[in-house]
Amino acid sequence: VTGGAQRPLVALLTDYGPGSEYVGALHLAVAGRCPAAERVDLAHDVPPGDVTWGALLLAWLLPLAPPSATVAVVDPGVGTERRGVALGCAGGRSLVGPDNGLLVPAARALGVEHAVELRSEEHRIHPVPPTFHGLGVFAPAGAHLACGGALADLGPSLDAASLVEPPAPTARAEPGRVETAVVARDRFGNLALAGGAADLAGAGLEPGAPVAVTVAGRRHRARLGRVFADVSAGGLLVHVDSHGLIAIAVNGGSAAGRLGAGPGARVVLDTQQA
């Protein structure tokens, strides 16, 4: 049994919205310029302009990807002086998008081998729409790379150390306590928090332990576990989710609804008094 030869692959992540015409336009631009390429939608429901969450998703998804060119666009600064960049990484993976931090965590984790600024007029769709560089600049660059084109064709090299650093939400752990914040909610009402297993360990919070979740001035009883069924139906679970982030869930329900909290809310996890 063989999976067949790898075709060129273009992966797309944006905040354009599922099923939107902006996503459709990217697909057409890629299909027209690299007809051999498979196209994969990584995510398009990133909240508008949420570079932080887009960067976390890319860092989670890219290690799952075969050799590919990823076009990522969460670009509230489109049309300003921010650069467009393409990053060639280890394992035949490249990333294309705005230089606003979006690509950096994923690219660093893979290992950046070559970085360029997108300057080539040849690899653009003209006229470039002033508010839609995804179509005019990033998709054509991704198609070029997917079809085997050289990174150097896209523009001059740049120093990877000069890339804009991403906003980096972090947790602060001390014995018995983690201070953190909600970075995303999904459609199940699960809340993803800044920080991961290391922060829980740093606080000495152990699987199976009771833990208190304080958010918006209210304190809720929860339990640290691995799966939803580690708490009873309707119970509150703190766990490390599939993205590797600390997360709050309700078994069979919505943590966002239960806690009345969403992205940006500050959260304290601490040892729950009996």
Added chain:
Amino acid sequence: VTGGAQRPLVALLTDYGPGSEYVGALHLAVAGRCPAAERVDLAHDVPPGDVTWGALLLAWLLPLAPPSATVAVVDPGVGTERRGVALGCAGGRSLVGPDNGLLVPAARALGVEHAVELRSEEHRIHPVPPTFHGLGVFAPAGAHLACGGALADLGPSLDAASLVEPPAPTARAEPGRVETAVVARDRFGNLALAGGAADLAGAGLEPGAPVAVTVAGRRHRARLGRVFADVSAGGLLVHVDSHGLIAIAVNGGSAAGRLGAGPGARVVLDTQQA
């Protein structure tokens, strides 16, 4: 004119949400393990945890599918002792997913030829995320089957009679009357009900007949028809929809809005007094 050789095909149905990173992760897992496969999104807007509706959709969609491996994940019990299964069916179609009833109506309609429990550690992505078996277990199994791998590679055979039965919403028909319930609403506000053409026939309700729809204690005048234009603009239509289910629609409007009803609401259809 020829359609070309059939490529391997993986179809995906989940409650992960359109455009979500969970769907993107499934696509990457398949693209990495069976690069030759086409990937088709069957539906990703199944309400969270709604196994009943997911099962109805699969039973409707699978007969439309060419030979393929379908990965279906509506899995509120992920991480419990519920089994993961793969079902080989007639016509070169296989289904992979949790053993919670989701796959059963579609698989039985096609004809189950061989069933296995997903136990092979080889055909998983490690570490398997405790709350995301779609990525760790089901997608790799589907990719294996799509690329021509044997069902027996995935785990030990099981007796198809031991599969968990799906929740089966049913209608009760008697002369002049059908008692049923809403099982889904779509974005047009159409309400799909338990039951089909046989139940309407069993009640003696005939196309063209006036019918009363009682929901939430209120009785509404409607007409039994085939197409929206069988009632005047804004009128209430009862028909058999494209899924084969009894459905309520408003010509040019939203039945859900008009009736103030959604999934779970009990509905009585009966002969409308003049």
Added chain:
Amino acid sequence: VTGGAQRPLVALLTDYGPGSEYVGALHLAVAGRCPAAERVDLAHDVPPGDVTWGALLLAWLLPLAPPSATVAVVDPGVGTERRGVALGCAGGRSLVGPDNGLLVPAARALGVEHAVELRSEEHRIHPVPPTFHGLGVFAPAGAHLACGGALADLGPSLDAASLVEPPAPTARAEPGRVETAVVARDRFGNLALAGGAADLAGAGLEPGAPVAVTVAGRRHRARLGRVFADVSAGGLLVHVDSHGLIAIAVNGGSAAGRLGAGPGARVVLDTQQA
């Protein structure tokens, strides 16, 4: 570097909703009948029944498409006497859908070479669902064309001049003033208006100029520009968007939220008094 041979391509635009089973059914119908075809989702979030917006999107997207068959379905009149049509256009592009104006602006812009009414029983999926011609009629026709089938196989020729004209939202420009209306909002809260660059020019409104936006009886200060950063954070921008339409945006925010306006709202743009 070569992009590889062009595969057949089927593009899909509907108001079925992202991730819905209706979209999944179209994909299966195409995959089963033209397995060699690439499938591209152009947009599925067209508001239910909004033929006007669907037609504008098609006219914007089709010039970006390589040779392809586009299946477009925004079809509130499904099941009435409205015709189904297929339009062969210049550049190897064809369009399939209801004869309600949806296809006309895109097709005319490309140049219609041959038009037929969809009558062939052979190129349908039987039984045709009375409320879902996308599946029963349009997708099979698109698959036929994508795989190289002749337009004439689908039914008798018709006179392109007999096609139903689309609803055509227009702007009225006079010196210093444009009267128009909102035709769409996207997930960023950007509002697209009827009319384009010619209307702004006709009114003598120049990039960089202050302009007043009056909507719902309230007058707001804005500036005519090209990119969001042409106004300060939170400022109101009037520009020509990537669709070529006049649009209102807020730099870093939602114009729809700020103005309390959505599709259908009447808007006046005029010279802002200092």
